[in-house]
Amino acid sequence: MNQHIKDDCIFCKLAHGKIPAASIYEDDDFKVILDASPASRGHSIILPKTHADNIFELPDEYCEKIFKVAKRCGAAIKNAFGYDGLNVLQNNGEAAGQTVFHLHVHLIPRNEDDGITIKYVPNTNKDDDEIKETVEKIKALM
Numbered sequence: 001m002n003q004h005i006k007d008d009c010i011f012c013k014l015a016h017g018k019i020p021a022a023s024i025y026e027d028d029d030f031k032v033i034l035d036a037s038p039a040s041r042g043h044s045i046i047l048p049k050t051h052a053d054n055i056f057e058l059p060d061e062y063c064e065k066i067f068k069v070a071k072r073c074g075a076a077i078k079n080a081f082g083y084d085g086l087n088v089l090q091n092n093g094e095a096a097g098q099t100v101f102h103l104h105v106h107l108i109p110r111n112e113d114d115g116i117t118i119k120y121v122p123n124t125n126k127d128d129d130e131i132k133e134t135v136e137k138i139k140a141l142m
């Protein structure tokens, strides 16, 4: 697939081997490396080899393939250490917790009571009219 590389992007450098990393998987389009600040042993990030700031910029062909990579690598990480579960996590924008602006998908293996906190508290209105309006506003942009 076409690859765009951004010169000053650390994840482009990692994805293309310009900076060494502990890689658990690599193909023509993706490199998967252990996270530099892991939440748990085996915590990895999937890096597309093309630069995209976020999911909105990632070409569709990469979007189609990235979940297959997440499944394959996630299963290996989970089973290598007998974890109970795995989070597949992807942040877009500073408000959503993104800190490096080259799209990446976290694979975070989990055990019961591991102390890792990845959660949200439901806090939106559940009013029927608001739900209807919410659906309409989103669908109008598809």
Ligand SMILES: [Zn+2]
Binding pocket: 005, 006, 009, 010, 011, 012, 013, 050, 051, 052, 101, 102
């Ligand atoms: Zn990049």
